[in-house]
Amino acid sequence: MAAHTSQSVAKAAGDGVENDAAARGRSRRTDSGNTRGLRRALATHWYAWAMIAPVVLVLGVIIGWPLVRGVYLSLTDANERNVARTIGARHIDATYEFVGLDNYTAVLGDPVFLQRLVWTVMWTVACVSITFTLGLVLANMLNRDFRGRAAYRMALILPWAVPGFVSVFAWRFLFNRDNGILNKILDGGGIAAIPWLDDPTWAKFSVVAVNVWLGVPFMMVALLGGLQSIPGELYEAAEMDGASAWQRFRHITLPGLRAVSMTVILLSTIWTFNMFPVIFLLTRGGPGDSTEILVTQAFREAFVSSPRDFAGSATWGVLILALLMIFALVYRRSLRKQGEVW
Amino acid sequence: MRRGIAATALVAALALAATACGGDDKDAAGETKAGGELSGTVTWWDTSNDAEKASFQKIAEAFTAKHPKVTVKYVNVPYGDAQNKVKNAFSSGSDAPDVIRADVGWVADFASLGYLDEVPAETAKKVDSEFLAQAAASGKYEGKTYAVPQVIDTLGLFYNKKMLADAGVQPPKTLEELKTAAAAIKAKTGKAGLYLRGDDSYWFLPLIYGEGGDLVDAKNKTVTVDNAAGVKAFKTARDLVTSGAAVTNATDGWTNMQTAFKSGEAAMMINGPWAVADTYAGDQFKDKANLGVAAVPAGSVKAGAPQGGHDLGVYAGSKNRAAAHAFVDYMTSQEVQVQSAKELSLLPTRTAAYEQPDVKSSEMVQFFKPAVDKAVERAWIPENGSLFEPLKVEYTKAITGASSPEDAAKAAGVEFRKILKGWK
Numbered sequence: 001m002a003a004h005t006s007q008s009v010a011k012a013a014g015d016g017v018e019n020d021a022a023a024r025g026r027s028r029r030t031d032s033g034n035t036r037g038l039r040r041a042l043a044t045h046w047y048a049w050a051m052i053a054p055v056v057l058v059l060g061v062i063i064g065w066p067l068v069r070g071v072y073l074s075l076t077d078a079n080e081r082n083v084a085r086t087i088g089a090r091h092i093d094a095t096y097e098f099v100g101l102d103n104y105t106a107v108l109g110d111p112v113f114l115q116r117l118v119w120t121v122m123w124t125v126a127c128v129s130i131t132f133t134l135g136l137v138l139a140n141m142l143n144r145d146f147r148g149r150a151a152y153r154m155a156l157i158l159p160w161a162v163p164g165f166v167s168v169f170a171w172r173f174l175f176n177r178d179n180g181i182l183n184k185i186l187d188g189g190g191i192a193a194i195p196w197l198d199d200p201t202w203a204k205f206s207v208v209a210v211n212v213w214l215g216v217p218f219m220m221v222a223l224l225g226g227l228q229s230i231p232g233e234l235y236e237a238a239e240m241d242g243a244s245a246w247q248r249f250r251h252i253t254l255p256g257l258r259a260v261s262m263t264v265i266l267l268s269t270i271w272t273f274n275m276f277p278v279i280f281l282l283t284r285g286g287p288g289d290s291t292e293i294l295v296t297q298a299f300r301e302a303f304v305s306s307p308r309d310f311a312g313s314a315t316w317g318v319l320i321l322a323l324l325m326i327f328a329l330v331y332r333r334s335l336r337k338q339g340e341v342w
Numbered sequence: 343m344r345r346g347i348a349a350t351a352l353v354a355a356l357a358l359a360a361t362a363c364g365g366d367d368k369d370a371a372g373e374t375k376a377g378g379e380l381s382g383t384v385t386w387w388d389t390s391n392d393a394e395k396a397s398f399q400k401i402a403e404a405f406t407a408k409h410p411k412v413t414v415k416y417v418n419v420p421y422g423d424a425q426n427k428v429k430n431a432f433s434s435g436s437d438a439p440d441v442i443r444a445d446v447g448w449v450a451d452f453a454s455l456g457y458l459d460e461v462p463a464e465t466a467k468k469v470d471s472e473f474l475a476q477a478a479a480s481g482k483y484e485g486k487t488y489a490v491p492q493v494i495d496t497l498g499l500f501y502n503k504k505m506l507a508d509a510g511v512q513p514p515k516t517l518e519e520l521k522t523a524a525a526a527i528k529a530k531t532g533k534a535g536l537y538l539r540g541d542d543s544y545w546f547l548p549l550i551y552g553e554g555g556d557l558v559d560a561k562n563k564t565v566t567v568d569n570a571a572g573v574k575a576f577k578t579a580r581d582l583v584t585s586g587a588a589v590t591n592a593t594d595g596w597t598n599m600q601t602a603f604k605s606g607e608a609a610m611m612i613n614g615p616w617a618v619a620d621t622y623a624g625d626q627f628k629d630k631a632n633l634g635v636a637a638v639p640a641g642s643v644k645a646g647a648p649q650g651g652h653d654l655g656v657y658a659g660s661k662n663r664a665a666a667h668a669f670v671d672y673m674t675s676q677e678v679q680v681q682s683a684k685e686l687s688l689l690p691t692r693t694a695a696y697e698q699p700d701v702k703s704s705e706m707v708q709f710f711k712p713a714v715d716k717a718v719e720r721a722w723i724p725e726n727g728s729l730f731e732p733l734k735v736e737y738t739k740a741i742t743g744a745s746s747p748e749d750a751a752k753a754a755g756v757e758f759r760k761i762l763k764g765w766k
Contacts, residue, residue, distance in 0.1 A: 080429070080433070080455060081454075081455065085433050085435075085456075086435055086659070087432070087435065087456055087457060087657075087658045087659040088435070088657075088658055088659025088660065088661070089659070090456070090658065090659070092456060172593075172594070176593075176594055176598070177591055177598075178591065178598050178601065178602065178607070179598065179601060195592075195742075197592060197593040198540075198591055198592040198593060198742060199592075199742065200742075200744050203592075283593065284593075286541070286592055286593065286735070286738055287541075287592035287593070287738045287739070287742050287744065288592075288735050288736070288738045288739035288742070288744050288745065289735045289739075290744065300731070303426055304426075304728065304731045305728040305731060305732075305761055306451050306724060306725060306727060306728040306761075307455070307724075308429070
């Protein structure tokens with residue numbers, strides 16, 4: 001279920017970035033390490049192994065191989081001019097060379113990297129915290145009995161059902177300064193037009209707003225699920241003891257939601273960090289380069305200038321992956337300290 | 343960016359696979375068999391805009407009348423995505439078009455990567471003798487001809503005759519006159535004087551040429567965008583907006599510009615012949631005579647507009663090169679050029695086409711031809727097309743005030759030198 005949101009959005013841009021990262025984040029297994037146990041497991045569950053073998057193989061091909069290849073490319077000077085290519089019957093051999101860590105020093109030494117990183121972190125924190133808060137509020141509101149509850153739930157999940165790129169393009173029309181509906185409405189109220197996508201600050205606000213709009217349904221559904229698993233007796237007992245609504249929320253709801261929230265926050269952070277389509281389709285990183293995040297910058301490095309710099313792009317990709325892995329490790333450790341079992 | 347890695351890996355894998363079974367049977371399908379009838383499918387990727395595409399599709403498919411055994415597959419690729427799409431297709435070889443309509447700025451890039459097939463010697467001779475010299479230059483790379491010019495264009499100042507007359511102003515010849523005119527228009531009609539496209543750096547070129555500058559000096563391998571003239575150009579752009587003479591947008595510039603001009607929200611815009619057909623469709627131009635075109639306003643040095651246009655090239659890996667070259671010859675023939683001049687006001691690249699009555703009678707062609715003759719030729723280097731993206735970033739920053747003109751010029755210079763390695 002979790003993978004769905006990211007998939008629809010990611011596919012829209014023809015991009016599978018977020019998925020892999022999320023999948024990897026979850027696929028950590030504890031290893032028994034005991035050979036005898038392993039042999040026994042193989043003997044009794046050989047059919048299970050046989051059945052997952054194709055999946056493992058496919059994952060290895062579509063995730064493992066590009067990953068290894070990407071790390072290797074980031075250590076070379078590969079670009080469009082020197083990679084091997086076949087044009088009809090003619091074949092041109094690869095002539096790129098191994099350059100060690102040159103690409104990394106170049107990227108990390110460029111002030112652009114730090115600028116993008118700062119905004120990427122701000123964007124991620126803003127999106128995740130707003131999405132989570134809104135999701136929590138909505139989930140709480142929908143968790144009580146009232147007439148037409150199903151209809152409300154449906155309506156709130158709708159943004160999730162719409163393909164990501166359709167949503168983003170729709171928002172782009174709404175935001176258009178001269179002909180967009182938002183400014184027409186403001187104009188009707190006598191308020192001057194807002195340069196939604198033409199001013200760096202407003203553009204940042206706009207991309208965050210769209211991403212929140214896209215992300216809230218998932219948060220809401222996940223948290224709603226969490227809420228429903230909290231036994232009602234707890235609330236009844238607390239009420240008997242005279243706990244106020246806030247106290248009940250603070251001491252029953254929040255701890256009860258803990259496991260779910262930690263998971264969705266981690267997933268959401270990883271997705272948002274790499275949320276290519278929203279930025280790329282809404283502002284193309286603009287105006288200027290003010291909303292450019294790390295992934296869109298990497299795209300620009302690889303696909304916009306000529307010759308396309310594959311090595312440079314791979315370097316950005318590896319750095320992004322490294323950042324996310326460090327984040328996941330730190331996050332996991334801090335959860336452990338708080339006594340969560342992961 | 344994982345997609346990049348995956349794509350590269352895929353390309354590399356495909357290339358490896360192809361080497362294994364490739365062999366060296368170069369030119370297997372390339373040569374025109376004398377007397378042999380052409381057959382097969384020619385896929386053409388056309389980048390013309392919404393107003394033009396129906397006309398081009400019709401013209402392209404009429405090729406079958408000359409060569410009944412050849413099927414033309416017309417594909418319209420939006421201009422903005424085309425360079426990337428074409429490169430993806432060319433480098434992987436799968437589903438690549440046989441013929442592409444390339445912006446003049448892309449030809450050297452594609453040719454340098456080995457993607458374009460050299461035109462047959464006979465066609466090359468014709469390009470040299472029968473086409474406008476500036477147009478012919480755009481299809482060459484290192485002395486060889488890789489593409490045949492289809493249309494040529496440049497930017498001009500489009501104006502709404504009625505709005506200017508109402509405000510009692512003449513079409514401005516300089517930026518100073520433009521500011522005065524814009525103030526008068528605003529006072530009289532409450533509408534904007536000029537719509538200046540802020541999200542595409544091609545529209546910035548007249549401003550930099552106007553100050554006597556250029557993006558690069560290819561002869562001396564020097565980046566010139568950040569010299570005094572360049573800085574002045576960024577200042578001019580900013581000044582046009584802050585002084586209220588021009589309105590602009592940092593996104594959806596093309597649509598907003600056309601909408602504003604067609605509906606009379608802006609009295610002038612800078613645009614090229616490819617916009618004429620779409621502009622005529624607007625409310626303000628039901629009477630075509632209301633559209634006037636003048637040279638772009640001059641800066642402190644001169645009035646200069648870039649030479650643009652589109653060339654047709656054949657993919658070097660095409661399975662059907664003979665038919666593809668024949669298709670290019672047809673699409674760049676005089677009849678076809680005259681027809682697109684008549685229907686779409688596009689400028690022919692063949693010298694003799696300008697003698698044809700249909701071309702002579704087109705007011706737009708009559709205006710743009712002298713403008714094209716004077717247009718500034720860009721440096722036909724492979725990196726030409728990639729200079730626009732970093733320039734766009736800085737141009738937008740300067741025009742919206744996110745960055746000072748000096749910083750914008752400096753930053754553009756830095757980015758240019760990253761692209762043009764080893765240049766001063």
